[in-house]
Amino acid sequence: MPTIRLDELDRAIAGRVLHPDAPDYDAARQTFNATIDRRPAAIVTCRTIDDVVAAVRAARAAGLPIAVRGGGHGVAGHAMADGALVVDLREMRDVTVDPQRRRARVAGGAQWEDLDRAAFEHGLATTGGTFWDTGVGGLTLSGGIGVLMGTIGFTCDNLMRAVVVTADGEIVVAGAGGDPDLLWALRGGGGNFGVVTEFEFMLHPLPELQDGRFAVPLGQATVVLEAVDAAARSGPPELLLMVVGPAPERPTVAGQAPSGPAEYLIVSATFQGSKEDASAAVAAITSLPGVTGEFVTRTYLEIQGGSALLPFGLRHYWKGHFLRGLDAASMDVVVGAMRDRLGPMSFMLLEAISGRARDEPPGGASFGQRGARWNASALAIWEDPADDDAQIAWARRAAEGLLPASFSGAGYGNYASVDETPERVRAGFSADRFDRLRHVKRRYDPDNMFRFNHNIPPAD
Numbered sequence: 001m002p003t004i005r006l007d008e009l010d011r012a013i014a015g016r017v018l019h020p021d022a023p024d025y026d027a028a029r030q031t032f033n034a035t036i037d038r039r040p041a042a043i044v045t046c047r048t049i050d051d052v053v054a055a056v057r058a059a060r061a062a063g064l065p066i067a068v069r070g071g072g073h074g075v076a077g078h079a080m081a082d083g084a085l086v087v088d089l090r091e092m093r094d095v096t097v098d099p100q101r102r103r104a105r106v107a108g109g110a111q112w113e114d115l116d117r118a119a120f121e122h123g124l125a126t127t128g129g130t131f132w133d134t135g136v137g138g139l140t141l142s143g144g145i146g147v148l149m150g151t152i153g154f155t156c157d158n159l160m161r162a163v164v165v166t167a168d169g170e171i172v173v174a175g176a177g178g179d180p181d182l183l184w185a186l187r188g189g190g191g192n193f194g195v196v197t198e199f200e201f202m203l204h205p206l207p208e209l210q211d212g213r214f215a216v217p218l219g220q221a222t223v224v225l226e227a228v229d230a231a232a233r234s235g236p237p238e239l240l241l242m243v244v245g246p247a248p249e250r251p252t253v254a255g256q257a258p259s260g261p262a263e264y265l266i267v268s269a270t271f272q273g274s275k276e277d278a279s280a281a282v283a284a285i286t287s288l289p290g291v292t293g294e295f296v297t298r299t300y301l302e303i304q305g306g307s308a309l310l311p312f313g314l315r316h317y318w319k320g321h322f323l324r325g326l327d328a329a330s331m332d333v334v335v336g337a338m339r340d341r342l343g344p345m346s347f348m349l350l351e352a353i354s355g356r357a358r359d360e361p362p363g364g365a366s367f368g369q370r371g372a373r374w375n376a377s378a379l380a381i382w383e384d385p386a387d388d389d390a391q392i393a394w395a396r397r398a399a400e401g402l403l404p405a406s407f408s409g410a411g412y413g414n415y416a417s418v419d420e421t422p423e424r425v426r427a428g429f430s431a432d433r434f435d436r437l438r439h440v441k442r443r444y445d446p447d448n449m450f451r452f453n454h455n456i457p458p459a460d
Helices: 007-010 049-062 113-122 136-141 180-186 218-234 274-282 300-304 330-338 385-405 422-427 431-444
Strands: 014-019 042-045 064-070 083-090 095-098 105-108 160-166 171-175 195-202 209-217 238-245 266-271 292-298 315-324 348-351 375-380
Touching: 007 014, 007 042, 007 049, 042 049, 049 064, 049 083, 049 160, 049 195, 095 113, 105 113, 105 348, 113 136, 113 180, 113 300, 136 195, 160 180, 180 431, 195 274, 209 218, 209 300, 218 238, 218 266, 218 330, 218 348, 238 330, 266 274, 266 292, 315 385, 330 348, 330 375, 330 385, 375 385, 385 431
Parallel strands: 042 083, 064 083
Antiparallel strands: 014 042, 095 105, 105 195, 160 171, 160 195, 209 266, 209 292, 238 266, 238 348, 315 375, 348 375
């Protein structure tokens, strides 16, 4: 395909080009985080891979860097950038499932609801995000935490192949029939290497699933966290544990009316297997005084769709660390941050890294945090701009308190804040991984056109 000038692009593609004077421009540039207010030079809504190629070549000819929008759910706002050309993939959401091969081919702009529903029709799934309106692309490229990862690994571990439009506007394949190094880089290296227009995932048969919610008053949280940490270390891979707090009330249990203190720590437990085995796996937690809750048998779609979606337009600042474990000091920090949180929407989130998630997939992955035991994050969420400084300071204090227990000195790329430093990005990988990623970056994007991400600079 020949290079097309930016001012001619609208007539040459199936999608549209939105310039700053277009009526839909302001709506198109909005992202999940309302603290982000960026004005791209142009937003190109692509409908085909040829549209993507044309947009990338037009950006290069115009000397514009490129941002990529999938779900637009990233807190750091990488989907939009001042003065950039935005490749908007939201109209590319097709999902095709091959139940015999247990593979799904997913267009670059798809959301997790698209993939989960299509695979579920065949009794299959892969590790997916816990919010259905999250983009498949962004979550996959920086890791991918979900309730199935104890038995099948992170989302990126299940990425088998990808189609990528590079900074030169060329179409390349990562994985089978293409470049295995590029596939390795895409498994955790973020959006550094081009526009991924198609992902191919390994799918897995869905087992019976138990969904548990267990609550304890914040005053008893520390002893429960000790039991949760022990269960995450020694429990079967079928058990996946997460902790959220504070929550305004305990989960409703059949035959019991909610009552007691105003705020609780909630332990979320997902188990692949029978309800009896699920109960046995968390017995050391549920037998503690003050813990209430139960397991309910649910389908994977019910679990995935059960999280209340956070609407676009709220203000966000998230910060945290992957932890070696939950020692006494880090538990004090977590519980203290729960008590001190500002406003009704901010909370602490702990996600266990257990089972297969701790093992690299065949062919390896650049994701560098699987030796950690927990992903611990302070999620500051609010509405009033007047609260910006206080909310940001709360999240930063919590993250700073967790630093002594940090596995690498870095947090989860998918939860990273807008001010994530190059040092924190680099710390998320070992020195060898980061060096290898820089060499892959040099091959596919030597001019760093794709720089609006957790950026990996090309090797010299």
